[in-house]
Amino acid sequence: MILLLCLTAAVKGYAQSEALRPLDTGRHSLGIFMGSTALIGIDYIRPIGPKTWLRSCFSYMDFNVRDWETNLNRYEQYASINLSVRNSSLNLLVDHLIVPKLNLRLVTGIGLFLMNDFSGSIKLRDPLKINDVYFEPDELGYVYGGLRYNLKFNPYFGVALGRLVHPSRRLSVSLDIGTFYKGAPEIFINGTALIRNNEHNAEILTNNMSGYRWFPVFNLRFGYSIDHKDNP
Numbered sequence: 001m002i003l004l005l006c007l008t009a010a011v012k013g014y015a016q017s018e019a020l021r022p023l024d025t026g027r028h029s030l031g032i033f034m035g036s037t038a039l040i041g042i043d044y045i046r047p048i049g050p051k052t053w054l055r056s057c058f059s060y061m062d063f064n065v066r067d068w069e070t071n072l073n074r075y076e077q078y079a080s081i082n083l084s085v086r087n088s089s090l091n092l093l094v095d096h097l098i099v100p101k102l103n104l105r106l107v108t109g110i111g112l113f114l115m116n117d118f119s120g121s122i123k124l125r126d127p128l129k130i131n132d133v134y135f136e137p138d139e140l141g142y143v144y145g146g147l148r149y150n151l152k153f154n155p156y157f158g159v160a161l162g163r164l165v166h167p168s169r170r171l172s173v174s175l176d177i178g179t180f181y182k183g184a185p186e187i188f189i190n191g192t193a194l195i196r197n198n199e200h201n202a203e204i205l206t207n208n209m210s211g212y213r214w215f216p217v218f219n220l221r222f223g224y225s226i227d228h229k230d231n232p
Contacts, residue, residue: 027165027225029172035219037061037087037180045164045223051097053164055109061087062115069125078125084146086115093156095164103174105160111180112153119146141193145202147209151183158217165225172223180215 029045038059048054065083093109123142127134158178166172187205190196 027167028227029165029223029225031164031221031223033057033059033176033219033221035176035217037089037215037217037219039063041219043221048094049096051100053095055091055093055095055164057091057093059087059089059091059111061085077128080123080125081120082122083120084118086117087113088115089113089154091156095160103161103163105164107156107158107160107176107178109156110153111156113149113182116150116152116182117146117148120144135194139193141191141195143189143191143195145187145189147185147187149182149185151181154180154182154215156180156217162221164221164223166223170225172225174221174223176217176219176221178217180217181213182215183213184210185212 027047031043031045033041033043039061041057041059043055043057045053045055063085065081068081068083069078070081071078089111091109091111093107095105095107098104098106121142121144124137124140127136128140129135156178158176160174160176160178162174163172164174185206187202187209189202189205
């Protein structure tokens with residue numbers, strides 16, 4: 001949270017320092033971004049109005065965590081956790097400048113999520129004692145499951161602070177804060193060995209998480225103008 005606040009303050013200070021410069025909406029830009037929706041993302045910006053831009057984006061989020069051992073800082077038993085995150089998308093966004101002095105933009109659009117699921121498994125690292133009987137981790141088995149969103153086209157709403165293009169420089173920086181509507185998630189869960197037959201819990205968990213339909217977006221973007229102009 002401290003890092004996010006520092007990034008927000010830095011971008012806001014940059015935007016305010018540049019607020020008195022003239023607008024130049026006729027420039028095109030290429031950018032890279034990273035944050036909650038992308039390990040790395042790329043985009044192309046083109047003007048479509050006096051204070052409006054069209055953004056075509058590709059967000060790549062596909063990574064795995066293997067054999068992460070933790071006790072969550074509260075349990076005696078350590079567990080080995082595997083995680084997979086697959087959340088890549090193609091996005092089409094429209095930015096409209098609403099507060100020029102702050103370089104504040106309203107952003108709307110839609111995302112086509114090519115991959116839209118999260119999965120994992122958890123297994124005890126050490127033997128577990130139950131009623132003076134020790135069970136090895138392989139005897140107990142492991143629990144695996146995940147979460148998927150079946151809605152492929154996801155509307156986006158948000159705001160952005162900073163410049164997509166700069167009137168006299170090639171480089172620009174901006175911050176996106178918003179949310180994708182992903183619909184109700186679907187949960188799947190099961191187990192092996194002694195802890196198998198957990199699939200009956202999937203429907204309960206799906207119902208309990210039906211309200212979690214919005215995915216937060218917090219992305220930092222760095223842009224490069226590809227039609228640089230020597231403005232005064």
